[in-house]
Amino acid sequence: MRELSVGEAARRAGVAVSALHFYERKGLIHSLRTSGNQRRYAADVLRRIAVIRVAQRVGIPLEAVGKAFASLPQGRPPDKDDWAAMSATWREELEQRIAQLSHLKDRLTDCIGCGCLSLTACSLANPGDALGAEGGGPRRWTGD
Template sequence: MPKVEELSVGQLAERSGVAVSALHFYETKGLIASRRTAGNQRRYARDTLRRVAVIRVAQRVGIPLATIREALATLPDDRTPTRADWSRLSARWRDELDARIRQLGRLRGTLDDCIGCGCLSLQRCRLANPADALGDAGDGARRWDDGEA
């Protein structure tokens, strides 16, 4: 059986376990690329399978699509991403993940206090209004700050 050099969107979906609609979405976001046949059908290079695997793993650990796109842009277009490529990409994301883990740890500790106090006050709540930093702006929705909580 000859080695297939290109995959249709259906073949890519079947082999990667990703829905066709998700593959189209990845393409519109610049994460993967295809060429069009004379009949206007998408064809993907075989290395797209590995790129889709990288996207799925990165998404699973919470890496934003824009960050994934930037990382994939550093890979050569003419070959399958290697273990060394993955090591380089994942190392770039490690600091971001460590910061998120620290933030979630702080949030978890504060959440316990919030549930225990039962104040439900946006003016006094340490979770929604840490150190009363936003208290002068009055009641209402406030943004979360990565460095606090």
């Protein structure tokens, strides 16, 4: 199996060397070490990096990518069937995010109109004053 230096892997994957180190710290990719303690990557890392980059572009958290990669065998690049399974898993999350953004887009004018001065009336941050049931003081809106 052909091994790639850090620079070669970064160049071929279209990422910075620091991105490779970051992905490795997150457990998304793995390297081997030479006797001189230099990193070397198996060529299959290029496909894993491609999957990571696509997932990042559509907003999939790296944690979700890591969970998907955990089900893949080591030493084999993700194939078409693997990608189909991963993308099917992420589809629901993306659909929920799209629905949230559409809801925000449709109500953004009302939100801007209120100026966030009346959180009891804000249909985005506090629909039906649901946060009031949690007691006084500020509450964090996470989109849920």
